[in-house]
Amino acid sequence: MLLSQNQKDRFMDIVVYAILSLILVSVLYPFYYVLILSFNRGTDALLGGVYLWPRTFTFENYARLLSDSHWYLAFLVTVARTVVGAALGVLFTCLVAYGLAHRDLLFRKSYFTIIIFAMYFSGGLIPYYVVLRGLGLLNTFGVYVVPSMLSTFFLLIAISFFREIPVELKESAFMDGAGELKIYFRIILPVSMPLIATMSLFMGVGQWNAWLDSAYFVRSEGLRTLAYRMMEVINKSNAPLDAIAAGQRDAAGVTSYSLQVAAMVISIAPIVCVYPFLQKYFVQGVMLGAVKG
């Protein structure tokens, strides 16, 4: 027997909503689970059976995390690189973009060729390491924020954004005797807030999540980032020989596993907090990226 069009549509609605609800739960629940686990006594969590809310509520995991100098320092380093890295990245990338946005700039074509080529080709990790070593950047805070000062991707986006700025704005400032640097800071940047917001967000999130540069280029323990520290703990407890490490406990019922979970929440929290307000910028960003593609 054939189903009527209406019944078919009804059936499809059910399927669509069921699949989407499943996706919704599969994305949200892991975050929720990690959150409740971080508020659960560490030793108790090892027994299993914590699904919907903390069984033995405690702040001890966070208290321990913040009093542990390793984690605390990693947190500060990560905050510092996020702020400094995003600020440097936005200011420098936009400065270069401002120059290139002038259509009558001499040698414009050559400049662009240099940029596009650098976008598509790279020397790979090993020669890059050698260059950073030569510059004396290894094992310094600078290795986190200097190589990311110029993003070729955002450079192209910023250039197309600046080109939309009415030329009269610049000309009137020129008449008043303002120099290029002054025009950049006083006129161009203030009218480019949507661009700056998008760039700061993407660069900030990238800096906040970064751990590879810490693994590649840094040996000093005092310069480790939050994500790197987490990676260390997870890797350790993943290796079966160290499985006992997850069970190491102390009087307050804190285990290295519960510390790790609390650290994960601290790492996710800022992103989730800015997320609802700024997601329109995220979406703009991916669309801009698509245009470039």
Added chain:
Amino acid sequence: MELNTQATETSGLHAGRSELWKRFKKQKTLHLFVGLGMIFLLIFAYTPMFGILMAFKNYSISTGIAGIFTSDWVGLKHFNEFVNDYQFGRIVRNTLMLSLLKVIFTFPAPILLAILLNEVRHMAFKRFVQTVSYLPHFISWVVVSGIAFAFFSADVGMVNMALLKLGWIDRPLDILTNPNYFWGFAVGSAVWKEMGWWTIIFLAAIAGIDPSLYEAAQIDGAGRLARIRHITFPGMKGTIVVVLILTIGSILGGGLVGSNFEQAYLFGNSINNETSEIVQTYAFKIGLRDGRFSYAAAIDLIQSVISVILIFSSNYIAKRTSGSGLF
């Protein structure tokens, strides 16, 4: 509207040398800005490209950047060594399989999700699902591996503990350590993390479809499935081609759904090494951990060359078949 350095445009044709110099002097501050950027690229992008030379040389790290040029040539010695390495076959197989499986399974996922979301008439629900679905994109792979550990680890993983309690299994599943599970796990976590993000771009493509097409189809008696097949899907085709080219071009690095290196490094361990060791993790270990820079650079270079070939050939094929490519 556009930015100009001067109000009156000088004619480029008759501009003599002195004229050009005058223009340049007028623009000198701007050239300084751009020049700083070029110096930056010279240092951080172009010097490493010259560094590729070390793959054909006996480079020693103590000689610094200059050593790249002064060290002795050894031709293809390092490449030969890699090909004859007892791990060569395994590493190449893992790299290719991981890349291929990720493209096959993660590429269609956002397209399907976009189509599903487009079928939802309840706007609030649609927006909520979409917003939630791309949250994982902004979380680092480290946190994703931490979440994976919390769910699937043999000791403390929630899934294992729950299944044991239910009596469905006798001993914990070794999902994170068994080499047989690694590829599937890498693909699954990549879908989880990046599916929502790429849905944004496909939904934008759907939004560009003329609504009157749907109305006309409905009048003609087309059901919902028929409308998806004949209107929604063809409307996304251009975007699908572009994203596919981008994906294939970056396939060895992990496509658009998260880096192979991060996955192999974070989910890899001494037990699932059999399937989790890829070219990039091997080059990292050989180079930065063991200090064999020339050898590691050679391994890296092989992967880069294959990637460049893939970019150009996928672009070429796209141009021939659909008339549109990236460049």
